[in-house]
Amino acid sequence: MSSIRYARSPFSKVVTYVAAMLIAVISMVLIAEKAFSHGYVEGPASRAALCKSGQNTDCGAIVYEPQSLEAPKGFPAAGPADGKIASANGAFPKLDEQSATRWTKVNMNSGQNTFTWKLTAAHATTSWKYYITKPNWNPNAALTRDSFDLTPFCSVNYGGVQPPFSYSNTCNVPARSGYHVILAVWEIADTANAFYNVIDVNFGGSNPVDTQAPTAPTGLTATAKTTSSVALAWNASTDNVGVTGYQVYNGSNLVATVSGSTLGYNVTGLSANTAYTFSVKALDAAGNVSAASNALNVTTDSNSGPDTQAPTAPGGLHVMGAPTSTGLQLMWSPSTDNVGVTGYRVYQGSTLLATVPGTATSYNVTGLSPSTTYSFSVYAIDAAGNQSPPSTVNGTTAAESTAPAWAPNTAYTVGTLVTYNGSVYECRQNHTSLTGWEPSNVPALWQLK
Numbered sequence: 001m002s003s004i005r006y007a008r009s010p011f012s013k014v015v016t017y018v019a020a021m022l023i024a025v026i027s028m029v030l031i032a033e034k035a036f037s038h039g040y041v042e043g044p045a046s047r048a049a050l051c052k053s054g055q056n057t058d059c060g061a062i063v064y065e066p067q068s069l070e071a072p073k074g075f076p077a078a079g080p081a082d083g084k085i086a087s088a089n090g091a092f093p094k095l096d097e098q099s100a101t102r103w104t105k106v107n108m109n110s111g112q113n114t115f116t117w118k119l120t121a122a123h124a125t126t127s128w129k130y131y132i133t134k135p136n137w138n139p140n141a142a143l144t145r146d147s148f149d150l151t152p153f154c155s156v157n158y159g160g161v162q163p164p165f166s167y168s169n170t171c172n173v174p175a176r177s178g179y180h181v182i183l184a185v186w187e188i189a190d191t192a193n194a195f196y197n198v199i200d201v202n203f204g205g206s207n208p209v210d211t212q213a214p215t216a217p218t219g220l221t222a223t224a225k226t227t228s229s230v231a232l233a234w235n236a237s238t239d240n241v242g243v244t245g246y247q248v249y250n251g252s253n254l255v256a257t258v259s260g261s262t263l264g265y266n267v268t269g270l271s272a273n274t275a276y277t278f279s280v281k282a283l284d285a286a287g288n289v290s291a292a293s294n295a296l297n298v299t300t301d302s303n304s305g306p307d308t309q310a311p312t313a314p315g316g317l318h319v320m321g322a323p324t325s326t327g328l329q330l331m332w333s334p335s336t337d338n339v340g341v342t343g344y345r346v347y348q349g350s351t352l353l354a355t356v357p358g359t360a361t362s363y364n365v366t367g368l369s370p371s372t373t374y375s376f377s378v379y380a381i382d383a384a385g386n387q388s389p390p391s392t393v394n395g396t397t398a399a400e401s402t403a404p405a406w407a408p409n410t411a412y413t414v415g416t417l418v419t420y421n422g423s424v425y426e427c428r429q430n431h432t433s434l435t436g437w438e439p440s441n442v443p444a445l446w447q448l449k
Contacts, residue, residue: 069092078443109173123331129187245259273300423440427446
């Protein structure tokens with residue numbers, strides 16, 4: 001029997017090629033959006049941070065994005081399910097593997113300790129809370145609410161403002177001995193989520209305390225400089241356990257802390273034609289700090305005439321959180337400039353909505369119509385009036401809800417919908433409302449829809 005072969009038409013080849021390109025573009029967008037968010041505890045190093053640095057092994061995809069441990073807020077009444085606390089509700093299941101020997105421990109003493117978060121998106125923040133396992137917890141069982149003392153040993157109300165990209169809390173850690181787990185929770189003000197990081201801690205006990213500092217970084221050099229910035233690079237330090245980070249100093253001022261796998265940093269916000277002295281120190285998971293690297297003296301470039309260089313376009317412009325029926329929040333990454341960014345212009349279509357300071361990275365748009373798509377643009381500007389190319393995004397407001405407005409002294413049952421400040425909330429527990437129990441204040445009672 002003879003066989004018949006059909007040649008693929010040129011049209012089908014084009015369709016296949018276009019489809020492949022679309023898949024690639026969509027994948028890159030999704031990866032970029034995921035990488036943009038959000039933050040993790042880098043000191044004392046969290047389980048995810050030690051996966052990123054290689055001190056924890058067989059961790060799965062968290063090594064690429066320790067900042068993405070995001071789950072519903074409201075712990076312990078809400079939040080990640082029991083058995084999935086370390087992985088932010090199962091997003092990174094390897095982190096939920098729990099035993100007394102599975103994870104590298106960070107040595108700690110009870111009393112005053114500082115917890116430092118590295119943020120990749122500085123969201124408006126409700127609070128920072130820290131929990132610790134009970135004295136009699138079982139380190140060989142999955143982490144559940146019963147593992148923890150559910151009263152936070154440290155709780156910091158942040159009032160809904162945006163923190164800096166490196167943020168620290170100093171807390172009084174309760175007395176413990178041996179292996180324990182600390183759960184650090186960063187609650188976001190304008191979304192329904194929070195970020196959950198577990199820190200594996202050794203309080204003395206059978207494991208020897210690490211008191212050996214890393215070696216000092218060597219070969220600190222300037223790889224580039226402008227009128228307002230100096231790019232630094234150095235050689236890696238070594239440590240008996242592992243280097244978890246580097247501190248970059250301008251004179252005696254700490255300007256940045258980067259990860260242990262990062263061997264360079266661009267110092268910005270400097271003055272033109274000015275001499276600076278830089279140095280770098282290494283640190284490990286136990287908080288030991290090395291001696292300083294060689295001191296590097298650098299003079300920034302001189303201004304040679306009027307500033308005609310525009311800032312770079314704001315990066316990662318996106319709609320943050322769930323829009324309401326009358327508004328939404330725009331967020332972007334900071335622009336850079338040869339002298340300095342002084343502000344951002346926010347447009348709705350061709351209409352200028354506002355000019356915000358150069359330190360701002362977000363803007364709340366209000367007064368919009370329900371179920372409507374709008375186009376927004378953000379431009380960076382400098383003191384000389386130079387304006388960057390735009391960063392643009394489309395955003396669609398939510399449909400207008402038919403749910404009644406929330407009211408005090410009202411009995412609500414599970415599943416009831418109400419509106420409050422333009423957002424829709426669903427009742428999570430039967431209760432009678434009181435003044436001060438507005439839905440945005442009590443996530444244990446209300447879930448943002």
